[in-house]
Amino acid sequence: MISIKSINKSYGAVMALNNINIEVSKGEIFGLIGPDGAGKTTLIRILTTLLLPDTGSAQVMNKDVVNDFRALRREFGYMPGRFSLYEDLTVSENLELFASIFGTTIEENYYLIEDIYKQIEPFKDRRAGKLSGGMKQKLALSCAMIHKPEVIFLDEPTTGVDPVSRKEFWQMLKKLKGYGITIFVSTPYMDEASLCDRIALIQDGHIMSIDTPNKIVSQFDGKLYAIISDKKHGLLKDLREFPSARSVFLFGSHIHYTDKNEELRKAELTDYLKLRGHDKIEILEILPVIEDCFLALMGNLKDAAHV
Amino acid sequence: MKRFQAFVKKEFHHITRDWRTLIILIGMPIIQIMLFGFAITNEIKDAKIAILDHAQDEHSTVLINKILSTDYFQLEKYLADDSEIESIFKKGKVKEVIIFESGFGEKLEKEKKANMQIIADASDPNTATMLLNYTQAIIVNYQANINLSKKLPFSINIQSEMFYNNELKGVYLFVPGLIAIILMLVSAMMTSISITKEKELGTMEILLATPMKPVIIIVAKVVPYLMLSFINSVIILLLGYFVFGVPVHGSLVLLLLEMILFILTVLSLGIFISTATSSQQVALMASLMGLMLPTILLSGFLFPVENMPLPLQIISNIVPAKWFIIIIKGIMLKGVGLSVIWKETLILMGFMAFFILLSIKKFKPRLA
CATH class of the missing domain: 3.40.50.300 (P-loop containing nucleotide triphosphate hydrolases)
Structure with missing residues (x-):
């Protein structure tokens, strides 16, 4: 058509x-x-x-x-x-x-x-x-x-x-x-x-x-986590500074996170966040939506442009 | 054809629903002709003058009475001596001072020769010249009356007559010029604005994405403005005729046809402006600066083209209104027919064809 x-x-x-x-x-x-x-x-x-x-x-x-x-x-x-x-x-x-x-x-x-x-x-x-x-x-x-x-x-x-x-x-x-x-x-x-x-x-x-x-959505690479803490402010920045973070995006009230490693070491991340003063930390594995895919693909596009 | 009708209907809706603009469009010609006809006039009427009469004898008194009995002059004040002349001019109270030398009448009788002086305020040169001419005419007339009984060795009798405008009425000049200007304004400006408006509001985008031919869109736009312009010019003609007594000596049919020709010419000009511009603002400025100013200044409406410097005279040839004013003055005031104004008519047709071709060439069937 x-x-x-x-x-x-x-x-x-x-x-x-x-x-x-x-x-x-x-x-x-x-x-x-x-x-x-x-x-x-x-x-x-x-x-x-x-x-x-x-x-x-x-x-x-x-x-x-x-x-x-x-x-x-x-x-x-x-x-x-x-x-x-x-x-x-x-x-x-x-x-x-x-x-x-x-x-x-x-x-x-x-x-x-x-x-x-x-x-x-x-x-x-x-x-x-x-x-x-x-x-x-x-x-x-x-x-x-x-x-x-x-x-x-x-x-x-x-x-x-x-x-x-x-x-x-x-x-x-x-x-x-x-x-x-x-x-x-x-x-x-x-x-x-x-x-x-x-x-x-x-x-x-x-x-x-x-x-x-x-x-x-099914082609989304890796596992996706939703993370929240009591200190919304600063969570985005702290997560981005986490050494093995691959992508960190704000999604309404929580943050979508993917890790460079295949399995996220939850304990390690929790300790890291607590050290930075966060409490009531929740890390949940979730299914990606189109926007996650879009942001991931956008990242690839940017990487490709940099090469 | 049904499409065309639907579009003409749409254009009428656009015009009639924007009633503020409509009132301006209909009211403007009426207000303008009233202004030009009544208020803005270069005729001399009740000009204030002062008189310094050193003689105060029979001759000076009769002459003063003659001068003041016309509509042209009105006495502001009798002056007592020369020193008052300058101060009264400076105050701007009078336009002219008439001075009789002492013993004016006596000299006239005995020496057959006497002096008087006329001083005019030439800060407005046109008025000053006219006042002088009027005053001199009255004095010459008086002189002729005294000499009536005597036999002069030689004399030339001048009988002057003002053809086509006996009373030198300004409104005779303004009515043809106003028709040209109003048509320019309504036809060229309003069409160019209304076409660019469709571009600006995005409706042109949606129309372009339909089988609607651009020619039909534009012709449909032109029809209501053609009618509106025609109505306007008829209003001006009627007002001119009934209120100010401006005659139509020539063929009324020819006059109306020439008006339609001029309307079509400026409409095509308006369409051309709209193809070359993309916003209402630019179209408005282009119409005002590019069309109105040359029309007012270079068409011969206010200033005679023959008196302009040569470069401006040449430029005035590309102002369509110049040719239209020649045509309309010819028909209205001189009563001439097509055999006299065929050249100007052809020029207007040429303008129209030129702008239509140019618009067709410039019109894009796409957005960019």
Whole structure:
């Protein structure tokens, strides 16, 4: 459905995308996961024919994004990162406008957007600019879906949206997948990775890993521990200074830790921490999540860059 | 076609829902023509003068009465001696002082020759010249009346008439110029801003990712502004005609067609500005500095092009408003037809074609 081959793109001296290769098959929810500035928006804009790659090529539904861009623009749905509908038009006026752009009507494809649009329909005479963040996203998705595209590109659709709306939004994507629609979605939220069929982890224009979320997690190297103590402050620094520490990252209220040795010598670490004034130390082995994998891969990338 | 209709509808919504801007757009021409018509005027009316009459005889008194009986002058004060002249000018109380020598009438009768002096405040040179001319005209007229009974050996009778604007009304000049400026403002500035607004808000990004052709997006944008500009110029014409009595001697149909031509020309200019800029701020500045100033200064609206230094005269040729003002003055005041203004009309068409081609060349179907 989507085929990206060795795409490079740079803005001046900054390499935004570095040799990107991705294949997405029909009916997949494919997540492009990475922090701000990783190159997600650039890649999506290339796929939506809005930007030209420097080198490499990409096809969406077997149409080239550079040469067949006019034909391709009839096919896909696109929801940009920023809310880009007309704030001075009402909800229904926006939807009607996009329906007529694609030469269709709201009624014709209503079944597709019904679940989404139903929720904002009570406000259909309200100006789009006066909607809440979550409702704006629903309207934008409705507008992107009104012409019944086989593939949609969503650039950070859940950024700036409350947790409840985020959850609802992903449920809607699942439903669209049920209609056989291919979904290419980018997000900076690592916890959304598990909601995708396959994901690509992207950092500084490099794809670090492409696989199903489970496989990526299972490929995590070594054992992962969660550590807490009564002295939250300073724990991060002290652990980083522990001689056999490999990686130490703050994860909310506790710290994720991996050791250079295959087995962590818990007693040794506990003594070390007590010596530094920590008490009530708890060290638990835990299962890694995507974010752990991302941080580990990011470390590898940096090491590789240093060599 | 349905797409086009939907887009025109959308543009009308944008304009009518931003009612503050709409009020300004409709109100501005009305306010401007009232200002130019009533307040800002270079006609002489009730200019304050002072008189120093050393003679105080029959002739001087009659002449003073003649001068003061016109609308042009109003007596501020009779002066008593020469020393007061400078101080009254310095205070800025009067624009002109008229002085009669002592024994003015007696000399006139006996020696057939008498002297009087007119001093004008030339810190405003145009007004000073006009005041002098008016005063002299009254004196010459008086002189002619005295000589009426006598037979002069030689005399040249001058009969002057001001064609196309009998009463030298400033508003005759301002109405054509104002139409040009308002159209420039509404058409060029508003279109360039409204197109760059879509770029800035990101709606252009989403439109580009649809099968919508850029030409249709832009033409749809132009339609409401074409109508708005046309309504504006009709308002100015009506106000000019009914409030200030500015006539339309030529063909009204031709006038309206030429106005539409000029609107299309500046709209294409506005589109060109929007393809070359990416933010509303830049588009606004470009329209104001790049279009408004040359239009006001170089179009012949305020200052005659013929009096400008040669380089500015050459530059004025690329100001579309200059050609439009020639056209509209020709039709309104002189009543000429297309046979006289075909050259200017062709030039405007050339401008329009040039900017449209340039815009099409510059418009990018992608973001960067």
